[in-house]
Amino acid sequence: MEPAALSFLRSMYDAPAREYPSPPRPEAELVARIAAGGPALVALSGGVDSSVVAALAHEALGSRAIAVTLEGPAVARAEVERARRVARSIGIGHTVLSVDPLEREEYRANPSDRCYWCRAVETTRLRAFGSRQHVVQYLDGVQVDDLSDDRPGLRAMNEAGFLHPLVWGGWSKSTVRDSARRRGLPNWDQPSDACLASRVAHGEPITPDLLRRIEAAEGVLLALGFRRVRVRVSRGTARIEVGSDEVDRAVAAPLAAEIVGEVRRFGFDRVTIDPRGYRGGSRELPVVR
16 A cells, blocks of 8 residues: 555544544444545454444445455364354455464464464554555554553554454443344354464463364353354363353353363373463463463
């Protein structure tokens, strides 16, 4: 993208990091803003935030909007399939691209800014693809609630020139879910997810084998009907988290013993079920030194 064009698009969206409208701007204004930006690529993860941006972009631009989902060792296959379903529901053109952040030593080492190195690899892949498709604007699903956390990945998205329509609109997660529900998106009430590497304590090296084992272990819980699942790993211990409304079921006999036994099969030395349930993020994980 030419510098002048990038500057123009940023002027359309950018505001100081925590300044956004209240009340939120209506959908029509977001659609008009996206339409004014020209051909767009939407980074579609399969989560509700990026799904709503894909729907808005399709409404704004029709065939001039494309959705791209990245698959790789840190992305659960279920998430990629969810993105496919969402794209079909919207009617937006959709491409799945392979990407491997494990190619970066900084990512494999799993420092506290791991997400920055992951996003750096991903945005490079997305922009290379987009340039061949004559894309002018690159959109993601960041919304205002995301700004309350320390998100190194957001810094990488900003550096790559990605724009945040939901932040410009002042949309929170609840606003996004309301829009997704009205639009009939199949994932409107899907619990938030994150890449598989987010389950690993910072400082513990990330390997393809470890990511596969985490995905398989979480698959056990999902197959048993749990909706919000994390298997967090540190020094060979797997700590299972489920939604707060699902904890009683998870810790009750005989299911608890079945869960622990099944997860242990994937090579974890010790398996526990957290009685506090899912708490969000990975901040509670110890740092491996």
